[in-house]
Amino acid sequence: MEYLQIYGKMLLIRRFEQRVAELQRAGEVPGFTHLYWGQEAIATGVCHWLTEDDYVVSTHRGHGHCLAKGADAGRMLAEIMGREDGYCRGRGGSMHVADFSCGMLGANGIVGGSLPISTGAALACKLAGDGKITVAFFGDGAVEEGVFHESLNLASLWSLPLLFVCENNQWAISVPVGRRQAGGGAVALAAAHGISACAVDGNDAVAVVEAAGEMVMSARQGKPGLLNCQTIRWGGHHSAQPTRAYRTEEDCTRGEAACPIARLGKRLVADGEATEEQLQAVRAEADRAIDAAQRFAQSSPLPRAETVTDYVYYEGSAE
C-alpha cells in the first residue's frame, strides 16, 4: 500500500514533467526547464520519510523535489508558466519554485547554491530540538563546487540533522562526471569529512526508500549523512537541448530501459502487492491531477507589469 502511494507520487512527477514539456513546446512555458523525469524514485523515496515540518532545498532540476515534498501541482505549474497564482507569483519560475508552506525552501539556479542554505535550515532544526531535519538535494555537478565541501564540514562539525542527497545522473550539461571529477566522488568526500555515506541505485524506488529510511532516522538523531543515488538523465540538460550532440544513442535510451516507475510497477504486481488494475487506476488519477493542474495554471492571469517591484522587501516597497 505504501509502495502503491510511492508509485502514484512518482507517476505524478512523471506526468507533470511530460505536461511541462508539452506546454513548453506549445509556447506556454517561458525560459528553460530542467526536467526531473527518470529521477523520480529519488525525490519520492527520500521525501517518503519526511513530514511537512522537515525542510528540503533543491536545485535547477527541482520540480520533482517540490511535488514529492507535497507541493500542489497546480500552483507549481502556474509558477512554471509565469502566472500570478504560481507559488512565487510568477517571479521565480522553474528554477526558483518554492513552497514554504510545505517546507520546500526553493529550487536554485546556482549549482551548489542551496547547500550552505541547507546548513542553516538544519541548524534551525537542531535548535528547535524537535527531531526535524533538512534534506539537501543536489546533482553530481554540485560536488565540484567549493560550497559542497564547506557545507559537509559544517554539517559534520556541528552534528547537523542534515541529509545530503546527491542525484548522480553522470552528467553536468554536456560533460560526463569522469571528465569533471577525479577521486572517489561524493561518498568518499563525505567519508573524509566524517559523514556517513552510502550509494544506492537511484532507479530502484525500493532501494532508495530503504536506504533513505535509515539515513533520515540517523539525521533525526543529529547524525548527518550523504546518500549518493545513481541515476540517469533521460533528456537533454534542459527541455529544449538536443542531447544527442554529445551523448551516445545508447546512453540516451538507457534511461527508459531502467525506468524506475515501470520497475516499481512490475515489482508490485510480481509481489502481489498491487494488481495491474490498481496501477491503471493510479495512472488515471495522475492524469486527472495533471489535467486539473493545467486548468488551474492556464486560468491564472499573468502578473501585471506595475507589480514588478513588489516583494523585494518585507517592509515597505522598493523605496
Next chain:
Amino acid sequence: MEYLQIYGKMLLIRRFEQRVAELQRAGEVPGFTHLYWGQEAIATGVCHWLTEDDYVVSTHRGHGHCLAKGADAGRMLAEIMGREDGYCRGRGGSMHVADFSCGMLGANGIVGGSLPISTGAALACKLAGDGKITVAFFGDGAVEEGVFHESLNLASLWSLPLLFVCENNQWAISVPVGRRQAGGGAVALAAAHGISACAVDGNDAVAVVEAAGEMVMSARQGKPGLLNCQTIRWGGHHSAQPTRAYRTEEDCTRGEAACPIARLGKRLVADGEATEEQLQAVRAEADRAIDAAQRFAQSSPLPRAETVTDYVYYEGSAE
C-alpha cells in the same frame, strides 16, 4: 653539508622574523605581520628540492616561503617596511610580498586565495613540459575554504605537477583545528580526491626534506601530492596579538621546546655532520645577512604619494 645549508636557511628565516618583530615594535613596520618563526623547517625542507624555475604560492604567513625560495632578505624587508625598493615597491607589504624573479608568485591576504592560482601555475608547468612544478603552501585554516576542495579536484583530474603543502599549526587565529574541522583533515580529503597524501612532523627538518623529496619527484612526473606538516605557531596570530588570551601556557611554550632549528643543529652535531663551531659560523652569517638587509631596507625611501596609481595596469596609466 646539505643539511648545514638547510640549517643556515632556517636560521636566516628565524633571524629575519625576529628582526621584523623588533622593527615592528620600534614602529618601523606598518600594519600586521604574521610571523613564520617555528615553522621554518617546512618552507626550507620543501624548497630545498625546487629550482628557480619552479613556482610557489603562499599565504598571509609568507616570509618563510619567500626566503626559502631564494628571495633577497633586503628587498623583502624593504617591502615589509613599505619602502620603494621593496619587491613590490611598498604596494604589497608583508601579506603580498612576491618575487617573480625566483618563481615566488606571492603571499596572499585571502585564506585559500592562492590555491586556485597555483592550479594555473601548475598547468603552465605541465604545458611547458619541462618538469617544472608548482608548490602551494597553505595553513590548516585554508582546508576549510571551498577553493581548497576545488583546487584538489582540478589537480587530480588534470594530473597537475602541483604539490600542496599544508602547514598544520593547529590554529586559525584563536580557534583550534578541532573546533573548525570534522573528519580526517587535509590528508583524508586529498585521498578522497585521488591525490596521494602523507603527514610528516613539520618540526623535523630531516623528515620534511625526505618526505618532500619524494613528493616533489612525483609531482615532476605529473602526480600531484599533498604533504601535511604538523607544526606549531609560536606566537600570536600576528606579531601584535597577545596569544595567551585563548591559548594555554603550555601550548604557548611547546613550540620553543620543539624548535626545528635547535633540533637540526643538535642532530648535525650528534651525527658528526657539523661541529658546534660550524653552526656558530652559520649563525653569525645569518646575523650579518639580516643586518645588511636592515641597512638596505632602512636606506630605501618611502614611495612618493604621487605614484599611488602607478602599476595598476600594464598598458597606460589608470585611464
Next chain:
Amino acid sequence: MGQITYAAALNRALAEAMREDPKVVVLGEDIGALGGIFTVTQGLLEEFGPARVFETPLSEACYVGCGTGLALCGWRPVVELMFTDFLMVAMDQVCNQAAKLRYMTGGQAKLPMTLRAPIGARNSAAAQHSQSPQAWFAHTPGLRVVMPATPADALGLLASAIECDDPVLVLEHKSHYGDKGPVPEGRHRVPLGKAEVKRSGKDVTIVGCSRMTLLALEAAEQLAAEGIEAEVVDLRSLNPLDREAIVGSVSRTRRAVVVDEGVLDFGITAEIAALVHGELFDELLAPVVRVGAVHAPIPFSPPLERAAVPQVADIVAAVRRCLGKKPADI
C-alpha cells in the same frame, strides 16, 4: 549620556538584542573566546552560550548561507565577516541568494539576517583588507546597507538592522572601533533610511557616510575658520537612500560636495551627484564636486595609503573648488 566606543556600542546592540529576542543568534570567525578580532562580540559566548554564539570554520560562503537558512526558518542571525573584503568569497550567498530570495519566492521568504563587516583603509592592512565596496551592495536590490559613523549610530543602526525583516549589511569602519562618543543610555534606534544633518551650514553641503562624515566635520571646522559654513549630511543608510534629506540640504545651500572612501569611478558619489544635479538643475550654483578613492587597489605603504583615500585636506579643497575659489585665492 555615557561615552562608549563604537565597538562597545555595537557590542551593546548585540547583547541587548540577544536578551530581548531569543531568536537572535550570532555567527562568525573568532567570535567566541576571542570576542571577534575587533572585540565586538566580547562576552556574548559567556552570557549566551554556544547555542546562541556560533564560531564558524573559515568558510564565508557557507556560514553566510547558514545565516540565510536560519533566517528562512524563523531565526534572526547576525553574521560577522572579519573584513568586508572577505564578502567576495561569499558574494553569491549575499547578492545572488539572500538578497533575492524574498523576491524569487514571490514574498514567501522572510529573511531577517544582519551581516556585519568592517571597511576602510587603515593601518596598512593593504589591498585585500582595506576595501570600501559599498557601491556594489547599494547596487543590489533586496539588500539594505547602512554605514554608521558614530558610536550612537552604530548602536542605533545595528539594533534597527537586527529588527528588520530584510537582509541588512552593516558596514562598520575599522578606524572607528576604538573611538568614543556619547550614546543614549536607554533604548536607542536609528531608523534605516534616515540621513542626519550632523552640522548645519548655509554655504555648501558636504554629503558623506561612515568615516567620511567625521572627516567632513573636521573639514567643516577648518572651513568655518575661513568663514565658510558647511552643512554636513551623514547618509547613514545607502539603501534605503534618504534622497529627501540630500536634496533638502542642497536646495538650501545650492552647492554640494560628495565624499566617499570607495573608489571614485562608478562609486557612491556618482549616484548622489547625479541625484542632486537631476533634482536641483536650476538651483545649483556650481557643479557637484566628488571626492573618492583613487583608481587603484589600496596600497600598503603609509604615504601611499594616505594618498589613496580622501583626507580632510581633500574635502577642504573640494569645498573651495565648489565655491569657485582657485587654490591661488586662498
Next chain:
Amino acid sequence: MGQITYAAALNRALAEAMREDPKVVVLGEDIGALGGIFTVTQGLLEEFGPARVFETPLSEACYVGCGTGLALCGWRPVVELMFTDFLMVAMDQVCNQAAKLRYMTGGQAKLPMTLRAPIGARNSAAAQHSQSPQAWFAHTPGLRVVMPATPADALGLLASAIECDDPVLVLEHKSHYGDKGPVPEGRHRVPLGKAEVKRSGKDVTIVGCSRMTLLALEAAEQLAAEGIEAEVVDLRSLNPLDREAIVGSVSRTRRAVVVDEGVLDFGITAEIAALVHGELFDELLAPVVRVGAVHAPIPFSPPLERAAVPQVADIVAAVRRCLGKKPADI
C-alpha cells in the same frame, strides 16, 4: 563585409587569436564538444585539441584562479563563464586577486587574462541568470571592462582584449548571440576605451552600451519620425571609459539620456550623468535623464521581465522628457 552572428564573431576572434599566438588557451564549462552553451567555442577543441581547450569542472572560483596562474606564468587564457551571474561564485578570484595582482606586486605581475561572460535579461532566465552587474566591475580598478553591442565590435573588442596585458572582462549580451551584422573580412581590432558614435544627431545624445545601444538606435529611428535627431554614443568600454567621446557629443547636443540594463540605483548611468553634469554644467539645457533596470531582481514571468529592464519605449519617453516634452505634448 560578410554578415555573421555575434557568436560567430566571438568565435572567429578566439580561433584567430589561437592560430596567431600559441600561448592563447581557453577554459570553461562545456566549451569542448558542445562548443559552449552559446556556441562561441565551437570547433576550437577540434582545431586546437585538449592542450589548448580546457573543459573545467563546475568550480568557477578555481578555474578563474587557474586562468590567473596561467597568465602570471606567460600564457594568455580566455576564460568563459557560462553566465555573468556565476562570477559571484568567483568574485574573490576576479576582483580581489586577478584585478589587484599587478598592483600588489608593484608591477611584477603581468596578467593577460580575458574573462568572457554573458549578461542580460532575456527569455525568462530569471533572477540568477539575467543580471547586468557591469557597475561592480567598472568600480574595480585593475580590471578592464568592455561590452560589445554588434558582431563587429564583438570581434574587435575580444581580439583587443586577448592582446591586452591586463585582465579584461568581456560582457557579452545573451540576446545578441544570434544577431547577424556586417564584420570586416580581415584583421579587425576595436581599441579598448574608445566609444563610437553609432548614429549622429544634433538634438540629444543617448549614451549606452551593449544591448541598450541597439535599443537606443531603434528609439532614435522612432524619434527621427517626430523630427528629433538623436545621437547615439555606444560606450563599448566601461574601463577605460571614453569620457571625451561622451562629453564631446553632449557638448554639441546639450542634452543627454543615459541608458543601461543594470539596476538604475548606483549603476553605470550615475557615473555618466555625474560626468556630464560636472563637465557641461553651463552648457546643458536640461538635466540628464537616466534609464535603467528597476529596483528588483530580474523576474521570471515575461510581462515582469519586460517591465524590469529598459525598452525602446522607455528610451523614447526619456528623450522626450529630456527635451522638455510632457507625455501630453505628444
